[in-house]
Amino acid sequence: xxxxxxxxxxxxxxxxxxxxxxxxxxxxxxxxxxxxxxxxxxxxxxxxxxxxxxxxxxxxxxxxxxxxxxxxxxxxxxxxxxxxxxxxxxxxxxxxxxxxxxxxxxxxxxxxxxxxxxxxxxxxxxxxxxxxxxxxxxxxxxxxxxxxxxxxxxxxxxxxxxxxxxxxxxxxxxxxxxxxxxxxxxxxxxxxxxxxxxxxxxxxxxxxxxxxxxxxxxxxxxxxxxxxxxxxxxxxxxxxxxxxxxxxxxxxxxxxxxxxxxxxxxxxxxxxxxxxxxxxxxxxxxxxxxxxxxxxxxxxxxxxxxxxxxxxxxxxxxxxxxxxxxxxxxxxxxxxxxxxxxxxxxxxxxxxxxxxxxxxxxxxxxxxxxxxxxxxxxxxxxxxxxxxxxxxxxxxxxxxxxxxxxxxxxxxxxxxxxxxxxxxxxxxxxxxxxxxxxxxxxxxxxxxxxxxxxxxxxxxxxxxxxxxxxxxxxxxxxxxxxxxxxxxxxxxxxxxxxxxxxxxxxxxxxxxxxxxxxxxxxxxxxxxxxxxxxxxxxxxxxxxxxxxxxxxxxxxxxxxxxxxxxxxxxxxxxxxxxxxxxxxxxxxxxxxxxxxxxxxxxxxxxxxxxxxxxxxxxxxxxxxxxxxxxxxxxxxxxxxxxxxxxxxxxxxxxxxxxxxxxxxxxxxxxxx
Amino acid sequence: xxxxxxxxxxxxxxxxxxxxxxxxxxxxxxxxxxxxxxxxxxxxxxxxxxxxxxxxxxxxxxxxxxxxxxxxxxxxxxxxxxxxxxxxxxxxxxxxxxxxxxxxxxxxxxxxxxxxxxxxxxxxxxxxxxxxxxxxxxxxxxxxxxxxxxxxxxxxxxxxxxxxxxxxxxxxxxxxxxxxxxxxxxxxxxxxxxxxxxxxxxxxxxxxxxxxxxxxx
Numbered sequence: 001x002x003x004x005x006x007x008x009x010x011x012x013x014x015x016x017x018x019x020x021x022x023x024x025x026x027x028x029x030x031x032x033x034x035x036x037x038x039x040x041x042x043x044x045x046x047x048x049x050x051x052x053x054x055x056x057x058x059x060x061x062x063x064x065x066x067x068x069x070x071x072x073x074x075x076x077x078x079x080x081x082x083x084x085x086x087x088x089x090x091x092x093x094x095x096x097x098x099x100x101x102x103x104x105x106x107x108x109x110x111x112x113x114x115x116x117x118x119x120x121x122x123x124x125x126x127x128x129x130x131x132x133x134x135x136x137x138x139x140x141x142x143x144x145x146x147x148x149x150x151x152x153x154x155x156x157x158x159x160x161x162x163x164x165x166x167x168x169x170x171x172x173x174x175x176x177x178x179x180x181x182x183x184x185x186x187x188x189x190x191x192x193x194x195x196x197x198x199x200x201x202x203x204x205x206x207x208x209x210x211x212x213x214x215x216x217x218x219x220x221x222x223x224x225x226x227x228x229x230x231x232x233x234x235x236x237x238x239x240x241x242x243x244x245x246x247x248x249x250x251x252x253x254x255x256x257x258x259x260x261x262x263x264x265x266x267x268x269x270x271x272x273x274x275x276x277x278x279x280x281x282x283x284x285x286x287x288x289x290x291x292x293x294x295x296x297x298x299x300x301x302x303x304x305x306x307x308x309x310x311x312x313x314x315x316x317x318x319x320x321x322x323x324x325x326x327x328x329x330x331x332x333x334x335x336x337x338x339x340x341x342x343x344x345x346x347x348x349x350x351x352x353x354x355x356x357x358x359x360x361x362x363x364x365x366x367x368x369x370x371x372x373x374x375x376x377x378x379x380x381x382x383x384x385x386x387x388x389x390x391x392x393x394x395x396x397x398x399x400x401x402x403x404x405x406x407x408x409x410x411x412x413x414x415x416x417x418x419x420x421x422x423x424x425x426x427x428x429x430x431x432x433x434x435x436x437x438x439x440x441x442x443x444x445x446x447x448x449x450x451x452x453x454x455x456x457x458x459x460x461x462x463x464x465x466x467x468x469x470x471x472x473x474x475x476x477x478x479x480x481x482x483x484x485x486x487x488x489x490x491x492x493x494x495x496x497x498x499x500x501x502x503x504x505x506x507x508x509x510x511x512x513x514x515x516x517x518x519x520x521x522x523x524x525x526x527x528x529x530x531x532x533x534x535x536x537x538x539x540x541x542x543x544x545x546x547x548x549x550x551x552x553x554x555x556x557x558x559x560x561x562x563x564x565x566x567x568x569x570x571x572x573x574x575x576x577x578x579x580x581x582x583x584x585x586x587x588x589x590x591x592x593x594x595x596x597x598x599x600x601x602x603x604x605x606x607x608x609x610x611x612x613x614x615x616x617x618x619x620x621x622x623x624x625x626x627x628x629x630x631x632x633x634x635x636x637x638x639x640x641x642x643x644x645x646x647x648x649x650x651x652x653x654x655x656x657x658x659x660x661x662x663x664x665x666x667x668x669x670x671x672x
Numbered sequence: 673x674x675x676x677x678x679x680x681x682x683x684x685x686x687x688x689x690x691x692x693x694x695x696x697x698x699x700x701x702x703x704x705x706x707x708x709x710x711x712x713x714x715x716x717x718x719x720x721x722x723x724x725x726x727x728x729x730x731x732x733x734x735x736x737x738x739x740x741x742x743x744x745x746x747x748x749x750x751x752x753x754x755x756x757x758x759x760x761x762x763x764x765x766x767x768x769x770x771x772x773x774x775x776x777x778x779x780x781x782x783x784x785x786x787x788x789x790x791x792x793x794x795x796x797x798x799x800x801x802x803x804x805x806x807x808x809x810x811x812x813x814x815x816x817x818x819x820x821x822x823x824x825x826x827x828x829x830x831x832x833x834x835x836x837x838x839x840x841x842x843x844x845x846x847x848x849x850x851x852x853x854x855x856x857x858x859x860x861x862x863x864x865x866x867x868x869x870x871x872x873x874x875x876x877x878x879x880x881x882x883x884x885x886x887x888x889x
Contacts, residue, residue: 267743289691289741291715380712384700398718400703405716406747419716471750473719 148566151304153297157185166244167304169259170196171296174236175281179263180293182300196240200233216249232256236276237263245304247573250580251312255303258311258367262299264410265371266292268417291381298378306569307562308378310351310370312576313633315534315542319348319516323662325496326355329487330670333357336482337672338475342418343466344483344670345369348501348516349397349458351377353543356669365411366541372407372420376462382422397424397460402480404473421465421476425484427498428459436494442503442511457560459502461487513556518664519548523656525649529637530568533657535665537629543665544631545657572633575609575624582607610643625650630657680723680730683853686752688776689761690769691740694795697836698761699737702846707837714739717751726850733846749783757789757849762815764794764833770815777827789852791830791845794820798835 151166162184170189171180176197181189203214217229225244230252232239239256247255263272267287275282302308310316333344337357343364344357351373358364376382382403383395403422408414433440463484465476487493499505500516520528529551534544549559558564607626612619621636623646632654636646657664687695696714700706703722718737723730736751738744752758758780762773773792780790800813817833824831830848834841 287743289715289739289743290713291741294712375715381715383712385706385708400720402719403716404719406744470747477719 148306148563148570150563150566152301153182155185156183157187159188162188167300168240168242169256169296169300169303170238170240171259171263172197172238172240173276173280173282173284174238177281177283179237179284179288180259180296182297182304196231197238200231200238204233216252228252230256232260234260236272236280245306245570245573246577248577248581251573251577254314255311258303258370259296259299261367261410262292262295262371262374264414265368265375265408266295268408269410269414291379294379294381295375299374302374302378305562306566306573308370308374309532309544309546309565309569309572310366310373312569312573313532313534313542313544313631314366315544316366316369317350317352317546318543318665319352319354319500320518320545320664321354321500321516322496325493326663326666328490328493329355330357332483332486332490332493333670334672336479336486337670338479340467340469340472340475341465341479342468343464344479345462345464345466346487347373347376347462347464349377349460352516353666354461354497356666358669358671360671363541364409368409368411369541371409372464375407376422376464382424396458397462399424399426399460402473402477404476406470416468417470418466418468419470419472419476421463421467421473421480423463423477423480423484424460425463425488426460427494427502429488432488432494433498436491436498438495438498439505439509439511441509461497461501513548517548518545520550520649520653523649523652525652525656527636527642527646528649528653529635531635531653532572532631532633533653533664534631534633535629535657535661536631537661545664568635571620571622571635572624575611575622575633578609578611579607579624579626621646623650625654630654680732681853682732682734683757683850684734684736684755685757685759685849686736686738686748686755687759687761688738688748688752688780689740689759689793690763690766690772691742693740693761693763693766693769694836695740695759695761696737698759698793698795698834698842699735701836701839701842702733703735705839707839713741715741716744717747722846724846724850726847729850731850731853733850752780752784752788754785755788756785756853757791758784759791759793759845760829761793761795763796764813764815764820765796765799767814770794770819774823777823777829781827789830789849790827791832791849792820792824792827793831793845794833795836797833797840798837 149166154161156162165183167182169180169182170178170193172178172193174197176194178186178189178193181192184192200214203212206212213233214231216231219227219229221227221244226246227242227244228247228249229240229242230249232253237260239260241252241256243252267284271287272284275284275287299308303311306312329346333346333355334357337344341357342359345364346354346356348354351370353369356364376397380395382397384398385395403420405420405422406417407420408417412418428443430440430443433443463480465480467476487497499514501514503511504513504515506512520531525531530549531547532544533547534542536542549555549564606628607624609624610621611623612621618637623632623634623636625632625634632650634646634650634653661667687699689695691713696718697707697711699718699720700708700711703720714737716739720735720737722733722735724733725731736755738748738751758776760773760776760780762769764770777790777792780788794815794817800808802809820833821831823829830845830852832841832845834845836842
């Protein structure tokens with residue numbers, strides 16, 4: 001086991017030769033110095049797996065190396081460090097400070113790290129060995145199989161299953177009482193909650209009286225893959241994740257932060273503090289309900305399966321809509337704004353923003369909206385059986401019901417609740433479709449038509465009106481009804497929303513793909529299979545465009561397939577993790593996703609990364625271009641890659657998105 | 673569909689009871705004549721409306737389906753404060769839910785409008801019956817019919833045992849409440865809580881549902 005000093009590095013390009021645009025500058029390395037004697041000597045003993053620990057001391061200081069910026073083109077990652085290694089550590093040639101693994105730690109970790117039972121197999125997706133060879137017959141159409149196995153939360157008492165999971169999330173109290181675990185029965189998690197709490201306090205209360213924070217541990221699994229453990233101590237709440245998916249510390253930190261924020265959203269900070277002040281070993285599960293656990297499960301599933309692009313890209317997706325229509329919608333929202341209405345949101349299926357009503361200078365935070373959307377779209381809380389009479393077990397958002405939900409938006413104010421009025425309005429309404437001359441053929445055989453668009457994503461527009469007052473339900477409801485009436489009766493608005501969400505209208509009476517998403521063929525950008533363009537310019541949120549797949553109808557049907565989406569996002573996540581590794585960790589503070597982007601040093605530089613994978617006989621290239629104004633994630637799929645052509649396509653996408661930003665993004669929304 | 677607003681009576685009705693006793697399922701059965709096996713728990717509260725004709729009266733039920741979960745409990749006064757009717761629901765196979773029902777009845781008598789019509793509802797009647805023979809399964813029922821009846825008599829409540837799954841007694845409880853309502857409405861203004869009148873908007877005329885108004889276009 002080796003202790004590695006905390007440092008920043010930018011991994012070298014894995015691409016064969018250096019792109020001219022590849023002018024990533026190494027930022028001055030920040031090195032965190034570990035104070036002496038933090039690991040008692042007697043802890044240093046034998047242990048089989050190689051693991052490294054990244055820690056930060058509370059007392060430590062960050063120092064800049066003062067090196068001139070280095071143009072990064074060498075590979076692999078250079079390890080630069082400074083500071084006096086403490087006597088317990090001996091420096092190894094490879095640049096990492098290695099110590100003998102400590103007995104206590106390895107014993108604690110042993111069930112996880114040292115498990116050598118043959119059944120133990122932490123499945124690592126093969127993406128992270130970049131020259132992987134997967135038998136061709138396993139190719140996942142239309143994208144090559146990158147080895148992503150979908151995994152979902154369970155309460156299984158089977159320990160072997162528990163250890164075979166590629167990703168875990170734990171939430172526990174400072175007293176070591178479990179609050180939530182993605183996997184495992186109560187018996188299993190009771191044990192490991194205790195273990196996690198012990199590990200954290202081992203570092204928190206050092207033998208010399210000093211305190212330090214354990215940040216992350218990297219262990220090598222039996223199959224040579226890396227298992228990263230990341231800890232977050234937000235007393236009275238502790239969180240830990242372990243992952244084989246190759247995320248950076250920053251990414252994992254953000255994931256834990258998101259889970260923590262959901263806990264705040266459900267209970268609010270004062271409530272949590274109060275119950276633990278009263279009784280330190282309070283079991284928080286007593287006040288969490290089934291709906292909360294369901295939402296934790298949904299969030300964890302998304303994180304383990306790369307199935308929530310917003311959490312990876314750090315932004316919100318918007319519905320593509322003609323800007324004149326969006327302006328009209330803003331007008332309607334403003335017209336019906338009532339006295340106690342704080343925020344208004346119109347949202348398309350899947351959590352795509354249509355428009356926002358907000359007070360001047362007070363945008364909602366990305367994280368808060370992601371939490372709200374996870375609750376609404378990722379759980380079944382607001383859903384009911386779509387067609388109960390026809391044995392259709394698919395669920396859709398419940399209509400004919402209005403919801404009044406207390407929610408704490410932690411980035412807005414962790415100390416209080418807001419009240420959200422939520423109504424779902426189906427745009428596939430026969431009377432309105434007839435009124436506005438839309439093809440009603442789609443109504444006759446909904447199942448077949450739905451099949452054309454891939455798995456059912458829904459045709460409901462969500463209206464969310466947020467008030468600070470719990471007794472303003474009827475005021476919100478009246479406002480909502482007026483807004484909905486105007487949206488439905490304004491011909492151009494209704495028709496455009498319909499086309500964007502339900503489907504475009506062919507002159508022959510057919511219904512085509514909804515226009516709310518961009519396709520690479522609209523641009524056109526040759527060689528591009530899929531892209532995500534994130535705009536950082538438009539203020540409040542990181543808003544992004546998630547493109548359709550470029551491909552035939554057959555392929556497009558897979559668009560909403562979780563495996564398909566997971567594969568795409570896994571590649572983007574990998575590119576993002578390399579990028580965030582270059583940011584490093586700011587001392588103990590999880591960076592606020594996107595909101596703080598403008599100030600972080602990395603966003604002031606341009607960054608380009610191109611990674612090429614060989615899968616069977618196929619090649620796949622992933623590109624990330626990051627500039628102060630935008631990020632472009634892109635996937636090329638095909639045998640021979642003309643690099644210049646691919647870069648030209650990147651340019652075209654960026655220019656196209658810039659030219660069309662008024663229809664792709666919400667600029668300011670309806671501001672009052 | 674023309675609005676029968678002239679002689680339409682609005683009845684604000686609130687459902688209270690422990691988590692998972694079947695409040696939302698009773699509403700779903702009443703409003704949509706439907707049942708979902710694994711209904712998700714309610715978060716916060718849901719608001720539904722249902723119009724029906726009882727005798728010669730048009731009644732529009734405005735239903736507050738509250739979350740049974742403890743952490744939303746501090747919001748419930750908001751929903752029952754100006755309600756004209758309440759269904760206090762328990763699960764006849766769960767004794768704890770009956771105890772909770774007692775608490776709700778007590779709270780309603782203390783805090784709600786004086787003329788509120790309260791129905792005590794023992795739900796999940798279907799669970800006590802063998803689906804094939806129709807006979808009662810021994811030991812499945814944990815709250816006896818008499819216990820429910822006694823509480824109802826003591827506290828002057830309507831009483832039903834019901835099953836949202838089979839529909840048993842569901843329409844009956846709403847109809848009975850609908851029949852009893854006019855007297856309560858007539859007296860309502862005298863007993864209204866004046867202090868809260870400025871802030872609580874529960875008596876504001878609710879607009880017609882958009883689903884109805886949109887048909888006029």
